[in-house]
Amino acid sequence: MVSAMGMTALLGGCGSTGSSDVTLRLVAADYGDSPANSSKKYWDSLVKAYEATHSGVKVEVSVYSWNDVDRKVKEMVDAGHAPDLAQIGAYADYAAAGKLYAASDLLSIRTQADFLSQLADAGQWNHVQYGIPFAASTRVLFYNKTMFESAGLTPPSSWDQLAADAKVLKDKGVKYPFALPLGPEEAQAETMQWMLSGGDGGSGGTGYTDDIGTYTIDSQQNVSTFTWLKDDLVDKGLTGPVAPGKLNRAQAFAAFADGQVGMVNGHPTLIQQAEQKGVRFGMVPTPSRSGRARSSMGVSDWMMAFKQNGHAEQTGDFLNYVYSRKNVLDFSRTYGLLPVTSSASNVMSASDAAPDKALHPFLDQLATSEMYPVGKTSWAAVSAAVKQNIGQALAPGGSPAGVLTRLQATATAADSASAN
Known part of the structure; x- marks a missing residue:
């Protein structure tokens, strides 16, 4: 953590x-x-x-x-x-x-x-x-107050507003309008936060598992979530110069503290890191697809x-x-x-x-x-697979559906092996 x-x-x-x-x-x-x-x-x-x-x-x-x-x-x-x-x-x-x-x-x-x-x-x-x-x-969305005030922006509550804010920040020359760390350091966290915020009509996303603990990594909601990330953020150049699959959380936090990031999902340690560098920042709940309340990741x-x-x-x-x-x-x-x-x-x-x-x-x-589904003995193997592979879903020519399907197969096999 x-x-x-x-x-x-x-x-x-x-x-x-x-x-x-x-x-x-x-x-x-x-x-x-x-x-x-x-x-x-x-x-x-x-x-x-x-x-x-x-x-x-x-x-x-x-x-x-x-x-x-x-x-x-x-x-x-x-x-x-x-x-x-x-x-x-x-x-x-x-x-x-x-x-x-x-x-x-x-x-x-x-x-x-x-x-x-x-x-x-x-x-x-x-x-x-x-x-x-x-x-x-838990995770909340950190945003650079100085950048937002200069651009006349308000912090986003929905994905569409997040993308629109990121576009304005990009046009103003911000290096990382929205930092999306899906590198191997802690990609399982960023992944789950997006999964949970991907529900339709205010309902929560599925996360890694359903209510009875079965892996649902390749659910329709999750595929839709990562397709949106690729089409509406990454492919439009709104996530910065480093590919999400190669950007680690520590790098993203350091860049935010250096005043190079408009928005990033963060946990409490980023507070002190940003304050030490004198960055003015605000915090709001992480945006959801609909803009309505949903679960956060703990x-x-x-x-x-x-x-x-x-x-x-x-x-x-x-x-x-x-x-x-x-x-x-x-x-x-x-x-x-x-x-x-x-x-x-x-x-x-x-x-x-x-x-x-x-x-x-x-x-x-x-x-x-x-x-996280930490009560499943298969989770360690699944988490490791997510860390190594989820970034490929957003790479040029990458297939969110294909990557999530492969991760689902890994999770199902690990779950079966742990039960034997």
Whole structure:
């Protein structure tokens, strides 16, 4: 969800100090973009406070960049040395392999009830919650206020208005009237946002799956969506000099912060990035085909607890502490992400202070957001295929229908293989 910047920290330890002591080992992702705000500092502070009132429990935390953390956990599990806790990007494979505690085995009823329902539901594999949401974000449309005011434009709510605004910006020499990052870094996110906004008459698009979890990548709506993108944006030169399939999210965000982009779909980290460069920007819900309300895309990262070491009681107690309102708010405010609990979300929604107020547009989207199908063990393979191939749908001579049909075949095969 949030690309980390390679900050790697490892806290060593000597294990249990006595027969009654327990050492919990947590592997966590780094949400910071520099050593100064590495997640190591967040966990150091939280663990210090927890251990001060829990003398029989030690918590050792290893923090890795997002480039490495999922692989590190997999290596540990494959070697037979699973951590007690892992805070990473996906849980379904470990749940399907029987390696995780169910959330109900660990958490108090109060903690379980506090999670936002759509996030808790997305944490289910086979109708049991194993993935515990840890951080969330949604997407909104960022637009360059200076460009829009100069051109006499208003931010778009419909696709037709978006294309018309982009045409005006192009005629005024804007390098990227609408930046469309469908490169391999995070194309699965941009793809899903467009799928969800592609419904007719105000109804939501189908996304990657239907209501019962069957892949619908090549649905008529999705084909129509990508055909519109190709015909009305890309082929008319409204997406800038870099082909969407070669433009990564990080490049698009950097170009927006450099004042080269009129509009781009973005998540909360773009706020600070743009402010640091002095760009005046506004945020509105991502436009839909009809201009009427529809679902936005939500993303969550996950906490999970491995059964191997048998520390269910201590792990659950620590997690109840991690998910206290204070700690959830501290994390969300530090890294510009959305709270995963109702109690913390309510505090943030009611606050007009920084940094809470800046996150209100994203928080407003969360209640009706739709998540990746992370509860499907096939999703990792499908996501990888989308990242590598979706850009071809918008390439010169490319066929949106053909590319989506091939991705659907990949998804169907991956789903079938995961079920066997």
